[in-house]
Amino acid sequence: MPIENRPLPELLSFLDTLPEPHILCDRDYRIVAANAAYRAGFATGRSVVGRTCYEISHHYSVPCDQAGESCPLARGLKSGQRERVLHLHHTARGEEYVNIELSPIRDASGEIAWFVEKMEPMNAARGLSDHHGLVGRAPAFQHMLGLVARAAPSNASILLQGESGTGKELVANAIHEASHRADHPFVAVDCSGLPETLFESELFGHERGAFTGATSRKAGLVEAASGGTLFLDELGDIPLGMQVKLLRLLETGTYRRVGATDLRRADIRLVSATHRPLKQMIAEGRFRQDLYYRINTFPITVPALRERASDIPLLIESLLGRVAPGRRLNVSPAAMQVLCRYAFPGNVRELRNVLERASLMCDGEEIGPEHLAEDIRAPVQAAALAEVQATGGVHWQDIERNGFLQAVHSHRGSRKELAQKLGLSERTLYRKLRQYQAD
Numbered sequence: 001m002p003i004e005n006r007p008l009p010e011l012l013s014f015l016d017t018l019p020e021p022h023i024l025c026d027r028d029y030r031i032v033a034a035n036a037a038y039r040a041g042f043a044t045g046r047s048v049v050g051r052t053c054y055e056i057s058h059h060y061s062v063p064c065d066q067a068g069e070s071c072p073l074a075r076g077l078k079s080g081q082r083e084r085v086l087h088l089h090h091t092a093r094g095e096e097y098v099n100i101e102l103s104p105i106r107d108a109s110g111e112i113a114w115f116v117e118k119m120e121p122m123n124a125a126r127g128l129s130d131h132h133g134l135v136g137r138a139p140a141f142q143h144m145l146g147l148v149a150r151a152a153p154s155n156a157s158i159l160l161q162g163e164s165g166t167g168k169e170l171v172a173n174a175i176h177e178a179s180h181r182a183d184h185p186f187v188a189v190d191c192s193g194l195p196e197t198l199f200e201s202e203l204f205g206h207e208r209g210a211f212t213g214a215t216s217r218k219a220g221l222v223e224a225a226s227g228g229t230l231f232l233d234e235l236g237d238i239p240l241g242m243q244v245k246l247l248r249l250l251e252t253g254t255y256r257r258v259g260a261t262d263l264r265r266a267d268i269r270l271v272s273a274t275h276r277p278l279k280q281m282i283a284e285g286r287f288r289q290d291l292y293y294r295i296n297t298f299p300i301t302v303p304a305l306r307e308r309a310s311d312i313p314l315l316i317e318s319l320l321g322r323v324a325p326g327r328r329l330n331v332s333p334a335a336m337q338v339l340c341r342y343a344f345p346g347n348v349r350e351l352r353n354v355l356e357r358a359s360l361m362c363d364g365e366e367i368g369p370e371h372l373a374e375d376i377r378a379p380v381q382a383a384a385l386a387e388v389q390a391t392g393g394v395h396w397q398d399i400e401r402n403g404f405l406q407a408v409h410s411h412r413g414s415r416k417e418l419a420q421k422l423g424l425s426e427r428t429l430y431r432k433l434r435q436y437q438a439d
């Protein structure tokens with residue numbers, strides 16, 4: 001490398017002092033240096049210097065934006081400013097979600113000469129099968145996770161909207177885990193079915209003798225969550241009277257225990273969730289508009305399972321480990337076809353229940369269609385039959401799409417190896433990935 005094209009030694013020794021993994025790249029995606037934290041946690045044995053970031057982190061042979069992903073380096077070159085994204089990266093521990101922050105470094109003439117890339121793994125979500133936490137890698141899931149990564153480090157109130165069973169509580173927990181409050185409690189409150197009086201004393205606590213049965217003083221959940229995150233699930237179910245008290249808590253940061261006169265200071269971050277249409281409830285006078293604005297600083301929609309159907313095989317692998325630990329269950333291709341075509345109105349919770357039932361019905365190691373409940377098989381079979389009748393056959397594209405996605409999900413090596421395995425050029429592989437994973 002010509003001397004004028006080398007980064008300043010001061011910059012390199014500064015990067016080495018940073019506790020988070022950092023690499024230094026040139027404008028052509030080439031890694032010119034990696035700090036000690038990166039070498040310890042991310043490098044997989046071989047030296048990364050001289051190789052490209054997309055090859056090391058993604059096992060791609062082209063930059064991310066040409067492989068259908070958002071590339072922070074390309075974005076940084078265009079915008080001239082710092083860019084953040086969440087990417088799935090190959091690391092020394094396998095494939096992980098990593099928060100990437102890319103900062104451009106300019107030379108004396110003001111031109112961008114280098115990029116410093118900081119990487120922080122997001123441990124609350126996984127792109128591979130795992131036995132706990134959030135699992136997924138479909139575009140809709142990654143988009144949602146990108147918003148989680150962006151909002152988590154702030155103190156902003158987050159409203160999670162999504163159908164029942166989509167994983168809102170797990171997402172709330174992931175927000176907590178990725179926040180500065182992770183060492184403090186995560187307290188979840190189910191707001192549905194709690195009468196107003198009980199709701200208030202549960203949330204704010206009560207003094208001794210505050211009401212019949214209050215034989216001792218009790219701290220509330222706001223206090224229990226102190227320093228951490230309070231998760232209000234089914235927030236749309238909170239009675240109007242209690243909505244006022246919640247609004248006061250959020251506006252002043254203070255509350256009173258039931259039966260007490262003194263104000264207490266709250267130190268919580270609020271994450272709430274609902275599957276109800278809050279805007280419609282506001283129009284009907286059932287939900288306060290001012291509270292809505294307070295809780296909804298940063299809205300995140302958790303996608304329905306049918307919007308991330310390409311995650312079904314991965315979720316199955318992960319959930320089987322949770323519902324039948326100790327058994328090495330797998331799903332036959334025919335049963336997989338049925339599950340991938342079913343609409344799952346109850347989302348991931350329904351998928352989990354279906355697998356739990358199937359694991360009880362199956363004595364061996366392979367779950368077949370016969371182990372799935374009739375109400376899962378029937379609509380899929382009816383749809384397939386209708387398709388055959390309407391078109392005179394099953395669409396070849398559907399068979400190809402399902403087979404292709406199954407191969408992608410079960411493959412653990414590089415994209416290059418996958419292309420070879422499927423007998424495709426890498427270009428065609430990326431085109432098909434874009435085409436099939438987008439729906």
Ligand SMILES: Nc1ncnc2c1ncn2[C@@H]1O[C@H](COP(=O)(O)OP(=O)(O)OP(=O)(O)O)[C@@H](O)[C@H]1O
Nearest residue numbers: 133134135136163164165166167168169170348349
């Ligand atoms: N992405 C995911 N990866 C792994 N498991 C998931 C995922 N999403 C949901 N689950 C599982 O699905 C079930 C339902 O999730 P959860 O209770 O978080 O849903 P919810 O959206 O809060 O539902 P509700 O609106 O009914 O409260 C749980 O068992 C959870 O572990």
